[in-house]
Amino acid sequence: MRILHTNKSTSYIKMKILRFLLLFLIIYFVSTSCQENEKHTIHEKIKEDTNSILDSLITIRRDLHQHPELAGKEKRTSQIIANYLTDLGLEVKTGIAGYGVIGILEGNPTGKKVAWRADMDAISSDFKDPVSFKSLYEGIQHGCGHDVHVAIGLGIAKVLSMNKESVDGTVYFIFQPEEESFKGAQNMVNSDFFTLLELDEIYALHITALPVGQITTKPNEVFAYQKRIQLNFDKGITEENISELYSKIRNSISRVGEGTLPWKTELAFDPSLGITSPETIFNDYLFVEENFILDSTETEYQLKSFLYETRNSNLNKLLPQIENVIENSELSENYKEGFYIQENPTVLNDEALTTAAIKTLDSVYNTTAVAKSYGQIPYFNDDFYYFQQKIPGVYFLLGGSNESKGITAMNHAPNFQVDEESIKIGVQVFSFLLIERSKNKK
Template sequence: MNFDQITEEAIEFRRELHQFPELSDEEFETSERIQRQLTALGIPFETGFAGTGVLGIIEGAHEGKTVGLRADIDALPIHEISGEPFSSKNEGVMHACGHDAHTSMLVAVGKVLMERRDEIHGTVLLIFQPAEEKSPTGGSQRMMDEGIFDGREPDVLIAQHVWPGLPVGQFGVMAGPVMGNSDRFKLVIRGSGGHASMPNDTVDAIIVGTQVVNALQTIVSRNADPFEPSVVTVGKFQAGSQHNVIAETAEIVGTIRTQSNETKEMVKERFHKIVNNVTEAMGASVDIEYLDGYPATINSEEWADQMHETISKLYGEAALPKVRPSLAGEDFGRFLLKYPGVYYWLGTSVGEGQKPLHNPSFRLNEDAFKYGIEAMSQGAIDTLGKLKAGQ
């Protein structure tokens, strides 16, 4: 099988997955489709990790270390309006983050590596991870807790993510933090409702809530180091029922994104102080639910450099523009807390009209598949070669 055919089949499989997306922890058909692909390739696999996770195992022709390659397999609760002829057939569910592409490319990488086993010094693990979108719990920790790496500890882990901000043929590779800490919060402010004509007899939860929202913005503007990225976003503010009733309660939901753990702890501390003090000063009370989400995804310098070298040899330095980290959350960060590795971006821009990840009109450029498949398969071989040389 030639490389062009492998790429075409990967695109075909991606379109199949795209039509039948499944939410976190519900990826049953997706898991079955992956298993059928691996069976057809003769790749041994194990199942059941984190419910629907699959682990393919490729043994090279030579002894050596172990490298794990990860793809996430879940979709999002979004109604698709992309206009693609292979749009989602599952109402209200969409592959709006490219996980269908990650999964199909990893299967294709498996095809490539099976044909190049003579070049493999060691073992390659194909990790199909469920529930990446299920922050703050996710699927990576559960996979590890359930023994996915028992008896086959990876020496290095590698993952790639489609990136609409980069053109096809370019990659985002960097050492250190590449994705941010991703925390969530929910506030229920309790005031004292009453008639709109008599506010003096009430504690207006809406007024208290607006003051809390405004005060939270001072954390980034007045407490955070300007050179340390951080974001406090309120995504939902719900309160009130009638035009002539002062609200008794208000619900505020949002997210906090940071890059460094020091900034994360500072923002978290200031968040609690501000919320408690503002509500108390205005005569209200508050219930705070703060969820520590995914940790920052921090690449090992050694393996980021190795992936940079692999891509440079394949496509030249022009394929590796300087990029800045993102504050988006990524469950792969939990894998990297335990194992060294690298997470990089694959340029998939469709050009003019490109919508961002998680948008109901999100589309990706399938011309990027050949780059994603080749870079990841060569990266696995090169990484194992470097590990072998260092033994």
């Protein structure tokens, strides 16, 4: 009896467990499929809302393009931004580190504090601008696409305002001045107001010469590290001697794959050699720039040049390597001293957050949202790094070129132009990302 009773009791418990498990599974699948449906519904809504405001964003972008302002002088741009964000009903802070503006969208307070950063300054340029809405200010142009960044940032703020009930956390729209001078991000991060924010995550993008709408990013370094050196020599030698020595230095310390030309940035977005190809020529290199500047004072020659390096671990070895080449040359007696005159950190994407952000986007775009990047682009950089030093952040590259329209969005290059379709893609994709990332989940 006892045994029988025990068996009976065991099977009763088993039944209970089975029922519980079944119920758990049903609840799990129903809630997961609800979450998935909800995700797709909000995604569709974002697409519609973006389409409804696209013309107005293009108007804003063209107006900014006609009124470009240099680093530190973004007065008009910041007023336009502040007015737009105020009209959306956001809390707006102005005058942060110069003309910086932050708009705060309060969603459900249970979520995270996520931020979107857009830079807003233009560059000195006399290139012929191929568009009809040309700059009205001589010698100043939006030759890096920051007018498009502002339009996308405002567009995301608008779309999120239209979908406030879906925003679980607080979203901060950071409009940063002085990117081109590499001062704005650092100044904003160090401002009293910013220090109080305690953000959980930060995101940004840059328009590039990828095909329009294509997005790419990678964990860790996005660009190469940059160092600028100065080497001083006495005047007992000729400029020709220095030029020969410089060639020797370049040949000795450079590390590039055979037959590859990582300094050719026009190849950075090439489908087979560029950063989105596993065969890219833009990984694992060190090169010394071909050109150098030679200043001559009464007592010395001062050679100045740039070094580009993909590996952080090698950075501190560069000057000793260069000095080793000089010491083994005929000019060793004429060499006085060498030092770095400029050292820029590089955009450094948080590894876990990059993976999470890509996964979020892939969940609605069927794994096609973000192309994997395998390389680091030389010459380019972004002071977004200073935000990433304080807050885990991800920096995306967004394509703005369109071969069929004759548009190449190679930043700072002559004929730099952006296909405005990129504004639509940017607003759609990153509105969705911010809504999903604001949710209080890991």
